[in-house]
Amino acid sequence: MSPNATDSLKTNLGEAGSHLKQAAGYAGEAIKGAAGAAGDEVRLGKAQVKSELADSALAGLAAVEQAGAASREQVDALMDKGRDLLESASDLIRERPLASFGVAFAAGWIIAKLARGGDK
Template identity: 90%
Template sequence: MTPTATDSMKSNLGEAGSHLKQAAGHAGDALKGAAGAAGEEMRLGKAQMKSELADGALAGLAAVEQAGAASREQVDALMDKGRDLIESASDLIRERPLASFGMAFAAGWIIAKLARSGDK
């Protein structure tokens, strides 16, 4: 018996359905593979990010430790400059006691005058 057009159509539709089913299976496999690869890339990226964050934290802690030492250096330098200034003022007072007394008196008088004018 010769196949009818309806039988041929059913056969072709069945074959097309079979191909579509296989294509869907392959697409699913491809998606699973892509998801697996993406998951692996995500795990690798996460590990690298954690490593960089840890290195950054260590560098930050080292900078904080150095900041303490740097501030001590600056305080020491300021203290040395202060001692030098006091020493030079002391030398000036020994060399010119009258001029030093006059300047101190004038500075006190100006400060007192300014303080009284602020009360008004």
């Protein structure tokens, strides 16, 4: 008895189903492998991020410590400039006491005028 069209159809559909089942199994294995590899990459990336954040925190702390030292240097420089300015003002006053008194008097008068002008 020769196979008829219905039997051939059943055979071909059975074979197609078998191939689909194998393809689904291979796809599942591939997805599991990809998920495992992705998990490994995520763990590696997480470790690298933690490392970089720790390095960043250490660098930030070092910068804060240096900022304190830098601010002390700036304050010292400003204090030195202030002392120099006071010394030069003292020298000028000693050299020209009348001119210094006149400048101080004029500055006081101008400040008083400006202060009274704002009260009106």
